[in-house]
Amino acid sequence: MTRGFSWGYYHSDDGNIYALQVDADYLVMAERGWVGPAAPGTIVYPRGWTPRRVVGLDDRGKLQQAVVADVTADLWTGASTTFTINGSDELPHTVNVILRKAERNQVRP
Amino acid sequence: MPITAGIIDLAQVPPPNQLVKSTASPVALANPYSGSGNILTVSGGVHAFGLHWAVNTAPSEAGRSPRSILLYAEPYWSFSVHYTLADASDFIGETVLSGAAEGFHLFQTAQPASLAYHILPGWTVHLDWLIQP
Numbered sequence: 001m002t003r004g005f006s007w008g009y010y011h012s013d014d015g016n017i018y019a020l021q022v023d024a025d026y027l028v029m030a031e032r033g034w035v036g037p038a039a040p041g042t043i044v045y046p047r048g049w050t051p052r053r054v055v056g057l058d059d060r061g062k063l064q065q066a067v068v069a070d071v072t073a074d075l076w077t078g079a080s081t082t083f084t085i086n087g088s089d090e091l092p093h094t095v096n097v098i099l100r101k102a103e104r105n106q107v108r109p
Numbered sequence: 110m111p112i113t114a115g116i117i118d119l120a121q122v123p124p125p126n127q128l129v130k131s132t133a134s135p136v137a138l139a140n141p142y143s144g145s146g147n148i149l150t151v152s153g154g155v156h157a158f159g160l161h162w163a164v165n166t167a168p169s170e171a172g173r174s175p176r177s178i179l180l181y182a183e184p185y186w187s188f189s190v191h192y193t194l195a196d197a198s199d200f201i202g203e204t205v206l207s208g209a210a211e212g213f214h215l216f217q218t219a220q221p222a223s224l225a226y227h228i229l230p231g232w233t234v235h236l237d238w239l240i241q242p
Contacts, residue, residue: 013170052170071169078175102172102182 008036033073159215168231
């Protein structure tokens with residue numbers, strides 16, 4: 001059964017708040033910093049930009065990543081050093097953070 | 110300069126265990142530092158043999174990796190050590206580019222004249238001289 005996606009508010013480094021599609025389960029994981037669902041009509045996060053994300057190693061040593069919606073989120077500040085992903089085995093897996101990758105954006109007209 | 114018993118030759122850089130940190134000598138440091146500028150490394154006969162740095166503030170948006178020490182994805186500061194040659198010309202020695210949140214550097218050759226630094230926007234850095242006690 002698919003979990004589905006939702007739209008959450010993403011606080012961009014350019015100072016704007018955009019709507020960005022996110023796994024519905026991840027939307028409610030507080031450490032990721034999401035608030036939502038985003039209201040209809042919210043400007044969508046521009047294509048070609050890359051949202052900030054944390055990268056980590058899961059329990060099998062494989063790289064995983066999670067988009068972090070706000071720089072005040074625990075995953076970004078370091079208050080939280082792990083996050084949980086839903087594996088293809090339909091089980092949660094803990095990921096230990098090894099890297100925080102900044103957002104990449106461009107000047108928007 | 111002759112070597113005198115108990116006094117380290119100023120032409121050589123002593124090991125760290127013979128040095129101490131200072132923000133007052135040879136030149137008072139105006140911490141925290143940002144942007145770019147130059148700092149004299151000798152004054153009143155006192156020479157700095159190196160410097161210690163630590164991030165004071167960093168942009169909350171900056172990418173980083175928590176390793177043995179916090180490493181920023183973007184090397185946020187660099188400095189170049191300037192020496193004065195016998196003909197009074199300025200000579201740029203070693204350049205250090207670092208994204209580490211803290212570290213120290215001993216000058217490759219003793220008695221540099223000054224240090225030029227450049228810090229990326231959004232970062233401020235705390236500096237300490239490494240001098241003989």
